[in-house]
Amino acid sequence: MVSWLIIGAATVAFLFYHMYWKRRNLPPGPMPLPLFGNLHNIVFNLPGYSCHTKWHKEYNGVYTYWIGTLPIVSVSDYQLMQETFVKDGDTYTGRKRFDWLSDEFRGGNYGVIETDGPMWREQRRFSLHTLRDFGFGRNIMEEKILDEVREMTAKLRVDLGATGSAPKIDLAGYLDICVGSIINAILFGYRFEGEKLAEFYDMKEMLDNHMRLAGRPEMLLIMTLPWLRHFPPFSWAYHQAMIVNRNKMWDFFGRQVSEHERDFDPTVEPTDYCQAFLKEIYRRKEAGEDEGNFHTKQLFSHCIDLWIAGMETTITTLRWGMLHMIHNSDIQAKIHAEIDENITSDREIQMSDKNILPYTMAAVNEMQRTANILAQNLLHKTTRDTTINGYKIPEGTACAPQICAVLLNPEIFPQPERFDPTRFLNADGSPKKVDELVPFSLGKRQCLGESLARMELFLVFANLLRKFKLSISPGEEPPSLKGQMGVTVQPFSYKCCIEARR
Template identity: 40%
Template sequence: MVLADKQRAASPIPWPILGNLPEIGANPPGYDTYLKWRQEYGPIFTYWLGEKPTVAIAEYSLMNETIVKDGDSYADRDFFNEWLYLIRGPDGLATMGGETWKEHRKFFMQVMRNLGVGRNVLEEKIEAEFTAVCANIDRMVESGDGEDVDIGPEFDVCVGSMINSLLFGYSFNGARSDEFTHLRAILNDYMTLVGKPSSQFLMTFPHLVKDLPYFSGIFKTFKLFIAKTYKFFDQQIEKHKSMAQKEVHEESTHMDYVSAFMQEMKLRDGQDCFDMPTLYSHLLDFWIAGQETTTNTLNWGVIHLLYNPDVQTKLHAELDSVIQTNRFIHLADRPRLPYATAVVNEIQRIANVLPQNLARCNTKDVVVNGHFLPKGTSIMPLMSCVLYDEKIFPESRKFKPERFLTADEKSKRVCVGESLAKTEIFLILINLFHQYKLSMPIQAPPPSMQQNFGLSVVPLPYKCQIKRRTFQQ
């Protein structure tokens, strides 16, 4: 059955109060449900998150015409805003809208450039973190006497150190590793709870159910996670305040995001949402978004290459031919590594770690594919549908890096949407497979392909065999 009116796009029949959440939750992580709705109702349809209608845009051409080419009309966010305010306070970058979002995004991008993002400085940081990862892997391999190895935690520390160095100015190597283990455990518990249907219901209707007996316990658990995370932020910010008091020159080059934000907060006298509560929300957004999506993609990359050893063999052949030695591979090498680039693109496509993107809210009345959407409509660009679109990616559930190559296998095909080859993922994954050969575990069960429900698609823990590759001198 279909619901439709003059304004709203066609919709599957929602359940009372629950909306279409049961259908999404019954088939995690939700891709197949969204694709089914797109086939039945077209590239734009309405589905209900509880009692809230959300208009989905599930086709690349429509996303390009709306979100990309007319971005200002869809710049506001509408993603569990009430819920996030209850558990953490003011909006972070992920949920800000309007001129405030533009101002903070501009500031964030400038600080990231100053810290080396987009330049060789970032590559040097990644190389340092990757070197530490290799040292840990080598110790595990040497001490394990052929036993299966769990490299997931190594990805966690590597990515976490990169995030922490940008935010607070230091990594988690050496004596600080326990500090990361504690913080990561908190975030793991938080994301596990987010993925549960009961939590999704609470996040959708916080004003109705947060004080009810069952849901009040979940709500208190969420608040506890945030309090523990903010305690870590408290410690770092207090250190920065102490350091700032010792600075002789106020306008020095900022070494991390917190220093830069605190300086900007002082210059603006706390105006334009440059204040402490907003800083805490920013830090939480950066940690959750940066850590989860990157580490999940890295782990899915390893799992898919374990199941496709022929791809790993071809990847090794290209790396041996082009790089030849065991040196660190840089972004400058990427134009000469079309197959490696295609492998990373395909990993990010098939991993598809975000079943739903962050919902947007149109800032003015718009017409999309013949449907009138009044100002303030909740709009969900479903990039997950595009990444599994059979018209764009035939046999979309199969791992085929060649789909990102032209016929001569020398030129990388441009992917739809944003570039899939993010700096960290390319450098970490390709250097990992340059230094090591990974294969299926001997004693542990094969890695599971189960995709767990949540804001980001998480693979189950897995193990594999790892062997150092040798290079001719």
């Protein structure tokens, strides 16, 4: 009898803690399961958009949901995001990270994406300054992108053959090499061609697998309950797979850094990011300054961050954009007509052409909105006690501006599942600024490569459609618009019919 009373009391205490006590001081949200949190909600609604749009309505734009044992205060109302992550930006510059994962994947707390505090501010400032020196947002960077666009379209024309048409082409490979070569040239000074192509394809396949693996519910559970990684099936199905991916990354990036160290000449002006970082290390040593956060471990992680972020998000967005062009032949035809009317010479479309191609630019904006590649935004962490919409939030709490819910909000974007460029046009056809288009997040931790990504998206999208027409492969159903769950939401692989236009 006594044992049953003890079991009953323990059960009541267990449920009381998980259903009320641990949640009592946080904004309301969906009921979490013990240990699993709200992962079951996401699993049954992959990739998770519908969960956040539902919770947005139920809890008026701010709610707490749980990934395993981790509570996340999510802000899904755009105006409230402005009040918190923008106007009170310093409070949300922290990064919620998992130390065991940083140790295993990076060898410590390094890089720029997963760091915070003075180290993050210093490294972000250095990155922005260095990338501006290499032409971010200026004509020099535009010309580098256009060089890769020329290579991509020329290769595609060759592969189409004498007929100028092919029924089943996988565009992903062409986009991968184009965007991958851009970021690799910035970081390490070379593009992917010849014998380097095999190296790139191996890395890109690994990256795709890793991004899908790292965003799976099982991996999210391991992040908050790290002891699970020692037990099957978590150990061999997820943790070991992550280690295999890590080793490939360490091999590739370690080799790049080592080769740059071997060839480093402090008297030569840097021509890539890795050289610029090594020169800063050299400058500090020569000046007798403390190296601080400027050392090869930091450079190694920094390059991983910039390489992955600079390639994955842009490629994934472009793949979604081309998929929507296949599904919306009428929109594609309007883009073709606008380009043909306004670009009459053989030159490539440039950034200065945006004003005479408003419908094309609107389609690029809609591509970013519908791609909506972050079903779960990266986690911030409060740097001090604060208040969100009347709720007291203690220092160290994981928070996120839930941009996926904004991009799918029917009050802002009616019929949000439709691909409709006119959302970004005024009645007279001129460009319409929509503040709620926030694919690069917002606040002090928004994407530092935003200017490069915006330039790439427009130049690749517009020039590809100028020269080619995309359609459904004969006799086949349109490719699926369903996304794959991961750190980013990727479309499933697809092939299409491509015809040369000029």
